[in-house]
Each structure stands twice: as structure tokens, then as C-alpha cells.
Amino acid sequence: MNLRQLLNQVYQHSGIDHKRDIKRLTPHMPTLAAGLHPNGDDTAALPHPYGHTLLAIEGFIEEFVEHDPWFAGWCGVMVNISDIAAMGGRPSAIVNAIWDKGGSKAELLMQGMCDAANTYGVSLVGGHTNLRANSTQLAVAILGHAHHLLSSFSARPGQVLVAAIDLRGEYRAPFLNWNAATSAPPARLRGDIALLPEIAELKLATAAKDISQAGLLGTAVMLLECSGVGAEIDLNAIPRPNAAPWADWLCSFPSFGYLLTTDRAQLPALLEKFQARDIAAAEIGRIIREPILNVRDGEAYESFWNLSTSSLTGLGPSPTQLPTTPLEKRPCPL
Structure with a gap:
């Protein structure tokens, strides 16, 4: 399966369809009072x-x-x-x-x-x-x-995109739920979860999102949509269990999995926080200004989602608020 075929398969994932359904309700959401955090996080x-x-x-x-x-x-x-x-x-x-x-x-x-x-x-x-x-x-x-928020609305062009995933688990059949929790020591799980507020309070990241049923790429689209930005992701930099094929892994729901954005100066300290607890964490890409998610696999380079032409949840900036400069590569199949 080449990269284009892989992305097309992931694009049809039911977890992404569930997130796409949100867009039907977004127009009916009431306007929030001044000072409240926006919907979409x-x-x-x-x-x-x-x-x-x-x-x-x-x-x-x-x-x-x-x-x-x-x-x-x-x-x-x-x-x-x-x-x-x-x-x-x-x-x-x-x-x-x-x-x-x-x-x-x-x-x-x-x-x-x-x-x-x-x-x-x-x-x-x-x-x-x-x-x-x-x-x-x-x-x-x-x-x-x-005490200090991480938010899907805080990704900025030029930042690094990081994935942190606990790979110490296995699939719980028949669904693509990567379970690294039910047999883990309680003290370890509590300490792992405590990493995120610690990272926020040390200001080692600005944006974060829990990898959900939409899978890693679908979750990335939701984060990018909220911030009105795009990203380039290196497929082979994504932490992955050896036994999981890409078509499954990109649609998986890990029990501990997050996407974060950070400035390059903070990257070593951010990665060290996860690696010190044996959680796989890596720079997987960069945030760009154009509202499009591109994926690279070696020499192959394809687009997964073009937010300037198709929103996912409808909770980010409207298309008229997004950049109008030419987008990189071709849009995803719609």
C-alpha cells in the first residue's frame, strides 16, 4: 500500500466520521459569553x-x-x-x-x-x-x-509537533483500542497523567490534544482546525508498536496518547519529560501557516486534509478567516 492509498483508507475511518458529525450541530451552538474559552477543545x-x-x-x-x-x-x-x-x-x-x-x-x-x-x-x-x-x-x-491551560487553539506556525504515546500495551480486540492501562501499576498511571499539568505549568508546550477515536491524523486535523493552521507530518517519526501496521495504528485509540506543539527551544525538555517515564515521544512534524495537513513517507509526500476547503468539526476559524496564499500539494479526496 502506497502513501496515497494509506491516507485514503484512514480518511474513511469511522472515528473521523463521528467527528465530522459534529459539524451538523455546530451552527446551532449558542454564542458564548465574553471571556469564555471557545468550543472545540x-x-x-x-x-x-x-x-x-x-x-x-x-x-x-x-x-x-x-x-x-x-x-x-x-x-x-x-x-x-x-x-x-x-x-x-x-x-x-x-x-x-x-x-x-x-x-x-x-x-x-x-x-x-x-x-x-x-x-x-x-x-x-x-x-x-x-x-x-x-x-x-x-x-x-x-x-x-x-492552573495553566494547554489548548487546541494555541498552535502557532513554526512550532514543532510532538506525539507522546505509551506503547507498553496491546490491542483489546475486536476494536482498535491500544490498551496500555488496565494491567499497568496504578502509581505509574497516576504519574504519567500528572506529566501533562506539569508540562503546562512549566510552559514546555502551548497546544495539546488527546488522541481520540479519530486516530492520530484525525486528531491532528481537529487541533489544526481550532488554531487555524496546518502541519507537515513525517509518518516514520510517529511512535508505533512494531506489530501494528500503519493502517491500524493511524486509526487507533491509545489509552495514553497526546499531540502537543512547542517551540524548538523547549523541545528537548518536553521530550525528556516523557522519556524519563518510558513513554515514547518524538518530534513528528512542524506547524505551518497554510491550513492543510501534509504527510511524508520517505520520498512520498501527500496531503491528508485541506481545511481551507473542508472543515472537520466546524469549530475552527471560518474559511474566510484562513490564509488565501496557495496551499501546498493536492487536497485530500472529497
Whole structure:
């Protein structure tokens, strides 16, 4: 499979389609009050005298919840904590909403959430239960706090793009969930998550985003869209497990995976923070002014997404606010 074929396959990934669906609702979002952080980041960020209060919620795909309810419950806690960390924050408390028919899967969902909450040291403080529903569904919300924000709106042309991913895991079949968490020591997981607020407070990065169901490239597009910039990524610089083919890895949802942007002067210190905890971290590209995501694989060079012609979530600058200079390479297939 050549680079163009690979990017076309990733472009059709269902995780990206879920993010694309956001664009249907974006026009109906109310205008935010002055001083509030814009929509489009991993969490809402509400001004606080000592930083920001962070608020987020995650809903889960029914097929995943039905197939693996314990792990879905675990992920309900884990991905919310990851969203708080991506904003440079620390988690405070979690609530949930569980719907089930009969309650047997609800018990597994709850056990998974409790196990993850205990592992990460976060309190599960309440929620809503309906055991007379027609299907099993899960949503989990979280509250946190950040002294200094990392944000998808803070990437700047000329910065370095970094990927930090915990490769000490394996796929949890049948989905492309790279699980490096459920068998890891709790102290290690807590220390790893604590890296992100430490990085924020030391100002070693400006922008960050948790690698989500959209995969690494889809997550990169969301970050770039918020900042109104583009990027060039070197495929072979991306940290990757030896056994994972690119077509799977670029669509994977790692239990610990982040994209960050930083100035080159801060790059060595940023990489050292992750490498000191045995987390794979590398410079994978650079931020450019043109709103397009290009990918290089050796001598091959192709475009994955052209934000000047097609938004993903609709939560970044409008096309009229983006640069009008000629874009690099060809646009992605639309």
C-alpha cells in the first residue's frame, strides 16, 4: 500500500466520521459569553481566580458498550481523565449516566468505572441510572482544574509537533483500542497523567490534544482546525508498536496518547519529560501557516486534509478567516 492509498483508507475511518458529525450541530451552538474559552477543545474551560475549572463529558458507542461493558466503564473514566490532562489539568470528580435492560451489563459498567477511578485516584461522586431501557448506553462526565491551560487553539506556525504515546500495551480486540492501562501499576498511571499539568505549568508546550477515536491524523486535523493552521507530518517519526501496521495504528485509540506543539527551544525538555517515564515521544512534524495537513513517507509526500476547503468539526476559524496564499500539494479526496 502506497502513501496515497494509506491516507485514503484512514480518511474513511469511522472515528473521523463521528467527528465530522459534529459539524451538523455546530451552527446551532449558542454564542458564548465574553471571556469564555471557545468550543472545540478537549474540555470546556471556565475562568477561575486560580486558573480554569474544566468540564467534559464522553458518550460511548453502543457496540463497544454492549461487547465489552467492563472495559467501556474503565474507558469512561480513563478518557475523561485524559481530556482533563490534555488541557493541562488535574481531575477532581466524575459522574455517570448508565442505561441498561435488566442491569447485568450495568453492573459490569459500574465495576469498570470503579476500578479505573480507584486506579487513577479520582472520586466517582454520583450519576443517573435507568435499568429499564431498551439498550445499554453509557455517558461519563468529569470536573477538573488547570492552573495553566494547554489548548487546541494555541498552535502557532513554526512550532514543532510532538506525539507522546505509551506503547507498553496491546490491542483489546475486536476494536482498535491500544490498551496500555488496565494491567499497568496504578502509581505509574497516576504519574504519567500528572506529566501533562506539569508540562503546562512549566510552559514546555502551548497546544495539546488527546488522541481520540479519530486516530492520530484525525486528531491532528481537529487541533489544526481550532488554531487555524496546518502541519507537515513525517509518518516514520510517529511512535508505533512494531506489530501494528500503519493502517491500524493511524486509526487507533491509545489509552495514553497526546499531540502537543512547542517551540524548538523547549523541545528537548518536553521530550525528556516523557522519556524519563518510558513513554515514547518524538518530534513528528512542524506547524505551518497554510491550513492543510501534509504527510511524508520517505520520498512520498501527500496531503491528508485541506481545511481551507473542508472543515472537520466546524469549530475552527471560518474559511474566510484562513490564509488565501496557495496551499501546498493536492487536497485530500472529497
